[in-house]
Amino acid sequence: MQKTLRDSAALRWLVLILISSLLFSTYWFYDFYGGIKGLMEREMGISSEEYGRIMSSTTFANVIGMIILGGIILDRWGIRLAGLVFGGLSFLGAIISAAAVAGWFGDDKSTMLIWSITGRVLFGIGMEVVCVMVTRTIVKWFMGYEMALAMALNIGFGRLGTAMGMAVAPDLAAGGSISPAFSFAAILIGISLVFFIIYIFFDLKIDKQRSESGIVTEGEVDEEKFRFADFRKLITNRSFIYIALLCMVFYSAVFPLLAYAPDLLVNKYGFSYEMGSQGEFAMFGSAVLGTAFIFVLLLIFGLSFSMIPRSLKKNGHKLLSFMVISVLFLGYVYILRDVFSEWLVNGPKTASLIPMGTILFTPIFGSIVDKRGKAATLMMIGSALLVFAYLSLSVFNHVYLGYLGLISLGIAFSLVPAAMWPAVARIVAENRLGTAYGTMFTLQNWGLAAFFWGIGALLDFVNRHRLSDIEAETAAYDYTIPVLMLALLGVISAWLAYKLKQADKLQGYGLENPGITQ
């Protein structure tokens, strides 16, 4: 068969980097609010419920079908045009939000609130369709190759955006105004759109090659009109129903919590919003140096290890690698103990370690799905871990159990997405993936709308007798009930993953089989 651009590994990964920049910037904008919740409340004069309303507004247009419409448009217009239009929409929404908090439309609370919500609504439509578009692009380039790993790395870029947004936003707002944090996040989206424009050249070229070699092209996909019968077939497919419901319930338990996690740590365990005595830059410097050091050691280890002849390695090499990597990791923690001791008492920085951890774990689990399969089982384990995480963070009060809860949450947040998104591409044909992901994201947005707002509203409600003390900073929010409510979502997720495994056995999509076929 004639080769196309996607048969070159280097080009596949380059394309992944180009399109993932959009995920990095839009996830940054989506999640950086969590790092400055307290500051936003003080500067804009809003309550927890109103903060929840702004976060929840990201989903307002999506709950009434905007992503499905976006997915259908994507399936008809193709990646290039849809990417530009919806990427541009997310940029516009971000600019409006930034202008709102800068007081461009007026500096009274209700004007700021209305325009912040307007910006988030537009941003929400754009970012979700961008996410569908990026996922479909990965399928186009990686199907039959390392698709789960590519999706996991792509999610890793997004998580890096989430983590950095949460961790850096308080520093950007440190001058006493939240406005720079908003402008910076909006500019990032603009820069990533430039990367997407570069990608368009590769997309044009591969489509030309695919049509020359008789493979179905974007153009042919576009010509196929969206048929309602396809949509009906999709939403009556048992495996698709379970995976879509799992997507809704699982993400409702995770994304909203991230928007409150820094505040939870500050209020429950007495963490702070400010950094300690050592100074940001000294700490940042030692973190970068320490990380560079560990990479050099790993490189030396990798190189010397690859020189050992195969016959000598046998089974001992796995144990040896594990031991060396553990020692290096402990050394890393030891060298950076000052950095960690300051970070682990800071709410936004500690919370940012959750998405940060997933950057490492999601590709590891993605690679396992590629090579060994077990996607449905991994989704069950991930959901069960969520239950443990939320019990630790709600009914118990010990800070070490809190850390353990955060680690479990990070692992769950890596396991389920790493297994879920490639699994959809097994259940649904490539030219209907836009509609399938769009449907899943719509359900997900229903859940997010309820829980982004619901946590804030419930928080205000269960703390209603001490709201004035909380405002005067003489009392703290009690997060027990809102987090316990999320543990229940974990139980439902585990059940849905189990039902998915059963449905797959009947329908034979092979979700438990390895993904690499070429």
Ligand SMILES: NCCCC[C@H](NC(=O)[C@@H](N)CCCCN)C(=O)O
């Ligand atoms: N290849 C990407 C697959 C989707 C990953 C998934 N993203 C979503 O669910 C988005 N609808 C919402 C993103 C919100 C960002 N905080 C994910 O796991 O991130």
